[in-house]
Amino acid sequence: MKSFWRSMLEKDLSVYVDNALSFKEHVIRSTAKANKVVGIIRRTFDFLTDDLLVRLYKSLVRPLLEYGHSVWQPQHKTLCSDVEDVQRRDTKLLASIRDKPYPECLATLRLPSLEFRRKRGDMIDLWKYIHGVYDTDRPHFDIEKTRDTRGNSLKINKHRCRLNLRNNSFSHRVVNDWNSLPESVVTAPTVNCFKNRLDKHWRITPLCTTPTVLLRTIEKARYYMWNIVYATHATN
Template sequence: MNDGSDKRDLKIIDEEKDLGVQFDKTLTFGKHIGTIANKATRVVGVIKRTFDHMDEHVFKTLYKSMVRPHLEYANSVWSPYLKRDIDKLEKVQRRATKIVPSLRDTPYTTRLMLLDLPTLAYRRLQGDLIQVYKILHELQDIEVSKMFDMTRNVKGLRGHDLKINKQRCFSRLRQNCFSQRVCNVWNKLPAAVVHAQSPGPIHQHLQEWY
């Protein structure tokens, strides 16, 4: 007989960490973003103190292998939509690129161009679209119907036949969740891109748009 003791043992918590991502009860991921931004900033500090010589090639190698992974791990789950969180992440890359002495006094956009680095916001968008490609092409163990609404797609309509139906959302949080925020950009991609043998062409077309 169940005496209800299992219910009394349940604890109400405001946040939980799962597979390296901090989930809070609001699902805005503000604390997670703050945590990874601080961690990446500390790594930038270690690099700055450790390496006496820093040119563009050395910086890119270190940054891509030691810093950026902290800022991008599982970002399809927690991708920010609040300006303060977007700016908090971009500020890490903005400061990091100043490590290169020859670029220190140039504007951020110029530093990115000379280093051949995109903004983190662009990287998140590209990552989202690659994730969509993998799901729709069954390259990951995720059931398409549980992630996206594809029910009204009809072959022969303008555009490609893998368009995602964007649902009517009444909250900003829902509008910016993965399955909804990807719809507009994904649906605008050419058929040749969404049906390509690999997600590689996505980057090329995003560069043309952005």
């Protein structure tokens, strides 16, 4: 008979998960690695322009904070803040905006918040799944069959659950945002068309796109405007 051993932490496809199915350790390690890269950029470059800083950040730092985000989405505000703090620290490398509030730094550099990008990425992944872009036969989503004209024809039934772990899982947390999208967005023929229509819709109706970590430093209306406008410039 084979013996089994208890493991407190495992890594699968470079994503860490502990024995409580928490991704806290993954967030800690990812942010630590990304912060080190930000430090290397600061020590290597004596002078940074807006364009150079953004290029370095998008190619070297942000991928470390977004790899596999659909799986390890931060559950607690503290972890969300820890991830966002990396981007905040990176924007402060530019001397001309170092003393400005974080949202103004994002506006200057034409960057959306990381929390907004994760939410937008969730919608893109869900569109790909529902429209068969991802090769999988297992049905994770229960498409609602209704004649209700509100929302869209691809609404997903949201099942009740009592655990926060389940509430924060991809198949559960995306339901409300997806169901609120209009028919023209969810039925987009291509992924690029979906992205364009999603950005246009959120520009008009900024639903669920507000990271609480940023609301402490700027009025809600100004934050909405910056996040939606500059999200269209985000690369995937």
